[in-house]
Amino acid sequence: MKNPENTPEAVKGGTLPVFLKFTVPNILSILALSSSGIVDAMFLGRYSGPESLAAVNIINPLFSFCFGLAIMLTIGGAVRAGKYIGEGRTEKASSIFTKTLTAISAVTLAVSLTGIFFSGWSARILGANDELMLPASEYLGIIAFFLIFNTAGYALSVFIRVDGRPVLASAGLITMGAVNILLDFLLIGVMGMGVKGAALATGTAGAAGFAVLLSHFASGRSKMKILFDGKGWRELISAAYNGLSEFISEMSVGIIMLAFNRIMIGRFDTQGVAAFTAINYLMWGGGMINYATADSLNPLVSINYGARKPERIMSFMRLAFIFVFSNGFIIFALLTAVPEALIGIFITDRGSGAFKIALEFAFYIRWAFFMNGFNQVFSAYFTAIHRPLESAVVSGSRGLVLPLLFLAVFPYLFGGFGIFIAVPVSEALALAAALFLWKYNKPSKFIR
Secondary structure (H helix, E strand, C coil): CCCHHHCCHHHCCCHHHHHHHHHHHHHHHHHHHHHHHHHHHHHHHHHCCHHHHHHHHHHHHHHHHHHHHHHHHHHHHHHHHHHHHHHCCHHHHHHHHHHHHHHHHHHHHHHHHHHHHCHHHHHHHCCCCHHHHHHHHHHHHHHHHHHHHHHHHHHHHHHHHHCCCHHHHHHHHHHHHHHHHHHHHHHHHHCCCHHHHHHHHHHHHHHHHHHHHHHHHHCCCCCCCCCCCCCCHHHHHHHHHHCHHHHHHHHHHHHHHHHHHHHHHHHHCHHHHHHHHHHHHHHHHHHHHHHHHHHHHHHHHHHHHHCCCHHHHHHHHHHHHHHHHHHHHHHHHHHHHCHHHHHHCCCCCCCCHHHHHHHHHHHHHHHHHHCHHHHHHHHHHHHHCCCHHHHHHHHHHHHHHHHHHHHHHHHHHHCHHHHHHHHHHHHHHHHHHHHHHHHHCCHHHHCC
């Protein structure tokens, strides 16, 4: 270490307290964000109907593309910054941080302009039928104005965690979630603004959280600063490649959502899209603890990778495995014991076709929760130790390649049952691949 007097917290002290300090606030913040999305769906489903719920779901793949690029740049840059901080090279960390934010702003601006000026065309391309065209284009046209706050806010939260202030990073994301929920109540529940209210709530919440996160860099407590050194842009490309698996994971959400929407609307009409939307929110909400746990590993593993501490990395991995297994068991138990209550959060008419389809879907999708947490932890680990290919194999197989393959084949072989089992089977095969790659990439294999 070049600066032993300024040793990062991630490399000292007991691993359990450090793991909890980084993970628990992140879990709370991710839960707050996912809860706000679920509350969006609850209010839209109850006060605007399943068509509004489906319209928002139709637009989400576009945002998954934008967030995928932002996450790829952020995670790639952040693990690089973490390694530099672990080595005591804070100026290099500042440089990659600044380039990451600049690139994210450029990408977001391009997507926002598309959403603002071509909202109707974009909604049609994303699969909106005549019934969903108006609400989908309205939602997109409004939320595109605020998109920069959400993408840049996410990036700031990740770098702030790497900078040693996980509680503040979480406070910013919790602010986003809390403001979103409050505005959902006012704009959708009280004022009846439907998808327009949902878009305004999400956008305004993003701006509020961004303001909280920005305070870190004005406080004088940050190791990383805005540093325009005008060189080293090739490093950003290299860092982005290391974050490729995160791009694949986020893009996969949008692509698979698009594929499911088209298959469900073709086989079950609008009721099928509404059913999948409810299931998708359950998967999203249930999987957020797994995502937050895996996400918390990035600074812990990358900093200890720079500090050359394989035993400490291994200890953090064991704790992450315990967390995701426990979460998977709880979600499985809930979907087994009270699936009607969970689906009823989004679809109030229990006699509708959408409710019945969602109930059958939930019976099969519950098995995925036993595996997707492990897959996310393995993928995050490979990214943090600069093994982008291995990380991309895990995230790409579980989130994109296998689900698309099975969605293309299984419905012809097994009918509706084939649609419902595509995700669990994909997670199982991806976990087998992850365990094989882990065998040859344990910390003790490459850190001496």
